Amino acid sequence: MNVADLAAENLTRATAAGLDPHEYQRVTAELTSADGWGQAFTRAARRHLVRAEQAASPISAGEHYQAAARWFHIATLGPYTDRAPAETQAAAEADAAMRRALEILEPGARRVDGPAFAGWLRGPADAPATVVVVPGLDSGKEEFHAVTSALLRRGLAVFTMDGPGQGSLAATTTVRPDYHQVIGQVVDALGVGRVGLVGLSLGGYYVAQSAAHDPRVAAAATVSGPFRLDWDAFPPPLRNILTRRAGGTRAARDFADRVDLSAPAPRIACPLLVVDGGQDDISGVTCGEPLARLAPRGEYLLVPYGDHLLGNAHADWLPAVADWMSEALGM
Incomplete structure (x- = not known):
């Protein structure tokens, strides 16, 4: 599957998961091959982690951690080989980011x-x-x-x-x-x-x-x-x-x-x-x-x-x- 088809196929799934559609389009537009999917989405997720650390309020930090979790998750949808380390790492980072988001936004x-x-x-x-x-x-x-x-x-x-x-x-x-x-x-x-x-x-x-x-x-x-x-x-x-x-x-x-x-x-x-x-x-x-x-x-x-x-x-x-x-x- 070429990268344009992969991006189009996952558009509604990604946006339904909470990814900003404009940010999604920017990230996928930079892809030159489907093999770069995981890396591109992981980079986007980590940008949200940086924003969380720099946020002016706990709520903003929590929202960025939540966004990072979703980007890390969508990173796992790339065309990986069997149990690829990059997919495993993205799933682990999604889990960690969601934990940090809930600690702030929903401490209960x-x-x-x-x-x-x-x-x-x-x-x-x-x-x-x-x-x-x-x-x-x-x-x-x-x-x-x-x-x-x-x-x-x-x-x-x-x-x-x-x-x-x-x-x-x-x-x-x-x-x-x-x-x-x-x-x-x-x-x-x-x-x-x-x-x-x-x-x-x-x-x-x-x-x-x-x-x-x-x-x-x-x-x-x-x-x-x-x-x-x-x-x-x-x-x-x-x-x-x-x-x-x-x-x-x-x-x-x-x-x-x-x-x-x-x-x-x-x-x-x-x-x-x-x-x-x-x-x-x-x-x-x-x-x-x-x-x-x-x-x-x-x-x-x-x-x-x-x-x-x-x-x-x-x-x-x-x-x-x-x-x-x-x-x-x-x-």
């Missing part, structure tokens, strides 16, 4: 780690319900701030996480099809009796699978989540990403072969909202409509012009999903 945020997960619990300590935000294949807890913020504004506590093969854990773990066990560990660690789940991209599969297995899941929403994967039909970039995150081609193929919600879907007893973008057409990925149809309490929201993760159409689904989750959890 609590870090919660487990054997296979890491993340931040935010929101009121006495919130009547908690929502776990689950990222996808090459996503991480620093990416979906808009989702987290929408839920926090509705009085919910929110745990944004990295799981196996994701974010800060990508260097030491690989993706696993039984991710529902990890979400079970999260619920145990949070000490709550019932939770809501929001899953983005492959996180949508993880969330639906968890809802089918764990009665503590009181409501679940998926955004651009796959119903089924077909390894043989994958485009090369997706095949490469999954191979890297799974730790090898055989493991990646085996993982893809196990992503199929045909059997779990009818067992999802809780309310389920499935969101798809009409322009989200990835070869080898079956969208979420069958999941909504097979789940006993499934609802389906299709945004015709939405792309993958619907970063180009937040107004068409994000407030609705946040309201739906709040109501489903009895807020």
